[in-house]
Amino acid sequence: MAAMLPTTEHALLRRxxxxxxxxxxxxxxxxVVRDGELAWWGARGEVTGARPDTRTLYRIGSITKSLVAVVVLRLRDEGRLALSDPLDTHVPGTAFGELTIAHLLSHTGGLTSESPGSWWERSPGGDWDDLNSDLGLQERKHRPGRRFHYSNVGYGVLGELVARLRGTSWLDAVRAEVLAPLGMHRTTDRPTGAHAQGFAVHPFADVVLPEPAHDAGAMAPAGQLWSCVDDLAAFTAFVGGDTAEVLHPDTVAEMREAAMIDDSGPWSAGYGLGLQLARVHGKRLAGHTGSMPGFLATTMTDPATGTGALALANATSGVGILSLVADLLATADELEPPLPAEWRPAPVSDGLLELTGLWHWGPAPHHLRVLPNGWLxxxxxxxxxxxxxxxxxxxxxxxxxxxxxxxxxxxxxxxRDTDGTPRYLDLATFIFTRTPYDPAAPVPGGVDDGGWRG
Known part of the structure; x- marks a missing residue:
């Protein structure tokens, strides 16, 4: 584990x-996670009479959704599905088969937030047939694509999608394709070894009440898993781009893109493809929160700096866990800002240098540069x-x-001209020329024959 300065560690622990x-x-x-590894950790309170450590298990609730979403994106990248596919293509026989995979991943399908019947988070769950039989037309609350409406049910459905396309359970697919490659060997559906008991804390007295922890059955993909600091640090790094080939970094970046803004309050939160987004302390964070009876969890990463943070608590409510994680991340970057990467000369492919420099869209000058990876x-x-x-x-x-x-x-x-010299750029019908409105280029609408005048 990379060490941080004592003053930084004290500030983090105090928070x-x-x-x-x-x-x-x-x-x-x-x-706190940096450069793909644990940079600092701290704990308060006790689990069975001892301070929790980096391998103590807690329920992570809806962070489970992000792990399921990774498998869905792997299926997309393999060509097994398209995000625009209607659910009926892969899981026929539901009352909402026209919803797309993207709708379900981004909570924009308008499905009910909770499964019908007894609250699934505190009740043993049935199988897919039981869940599907309860999901009639009345469980469609909004027009698809109209708004962000968080749906635990939608991820129960995605778990069934994964199971059908992989020919195994959603959990086995997550274990084989995400947990094992990322080294998340302690993450599990039921706790083993050192783990925290979930508690509700009385609002008006310092007493606690144990919370139940059932197998949620078909709803389990929405929030079943348990994990620990060591494992969630690996996933926090994954969201930041250290993907260990589980997904291409471009796909993880796509997961972090805002598919919908949460319009229920100030525009400070949104959702991508299986990832929550938040703007806090001027930072654009990506990750997920999680809550189950007796537990709260959050992991967030700032892709701009590569710093991430996470927290786990065994309380049903009371802990401002997203604010805590955002503060830890901001404190680490403020007290120990990451150094920029060293500049080094980089080779440029033949023909790229002549593309660089000044180009004009109409009269507006633009600069075209070559990036170190050969992009423009x-x-x-x-x-x-x-x-x-x-x-x-x-x-x-x-x-x-x-x-x-x-x-x-x-x-x-x-x-290019016949000699290969770049003459103009055509970008989505916009013509960029070396000089403003070059009459030798196909400028839309033509160029006045009289030219520029005073």
Missing amino acids: VATEQSTGRAPSLVAA DLRPATGAGRASRFRPLGDGRDRWLGLDGYYSGETLTVH
Whole structure:
């Protein structure tokens, strides 16, 4: 484990101690993750008479959803499904078969938040047939795509999707494809070894009540799993881009993109594909919160700095666990800001240097740079505006694919003179020329014959 400065460690521990005391958590353990590994951890309170450590298990609740989503994205990357596929394509026989896989991943399908009947988080669950038989048209609460409506049911459905396409249980698929490759060997559906008992803390007295922990059956993909600091540190690093080939980093970045904003309050929260998003302390964080009776959990990462943090508590309520994690992350970056990567010369492929420099969209100057990985970066020369990165399509036609910003998904094509000199760029019908409104380029609408005048 990489060491942090004593002053930083004290500040982090004090924040954990304050939250455990004011939130009245029987125990609380937290950690900071940097460069793909545990950088610091601390704990307060007790589990069976001892301080919890990095291998003490807690229920992680809805963080389970993120692990299920990883398998769904693996299936997509393998070509086994498309995110635009209706559910009926893979799991026929439901009352909501027209919802897409993307709707379910991003909680935008309008499905009910909880399964019908007794509250699933405190009740033993049945199998898929039992769950599906209870999900009629009345469980559709909103038009698909209209709004963000968190649906535990949707992830029960995704668990069944994974089971059918993998020919095994959702849990076995998560174990084989996510937990094992990331080294999350303590993460499990039922606790073994050292683990915390979940408690409800009385609101007006310092007494506790044990909470039950049942097998949720078909609803288990929504929040069944238990984990520990060591394992969640690996997943926190994964969300930040240290993917260990479980998914391509581009796919994890896609999971972190906002599919929908939570419009129920200030626009500070959203949801991607299996990941929650939050803007806190000026940082754009990605990860997930989790709660089950007796437990609270959160993991969040700032992809911009590579710093992540997590926390686990065995209390039903009272602990501001998302605020705690955001504060730990911000404290680590404030007291020990990560150093920027060292600059080193990087080779440039033949023909790329001549693309760089000044280009104009109409009269507006833009700079085109080559990035160290051979991608291109196009952005206004001054001020804000449309900026995007591009990677080569590799089809031999001098074409580049927009990766982010306004031009995400659009194609940039380089047009050259007969001697090979770049003449103009065609980007989604916008023509960029070396000089403003070059009359020798196919500027839309043409260029006035009289040229520029005073």
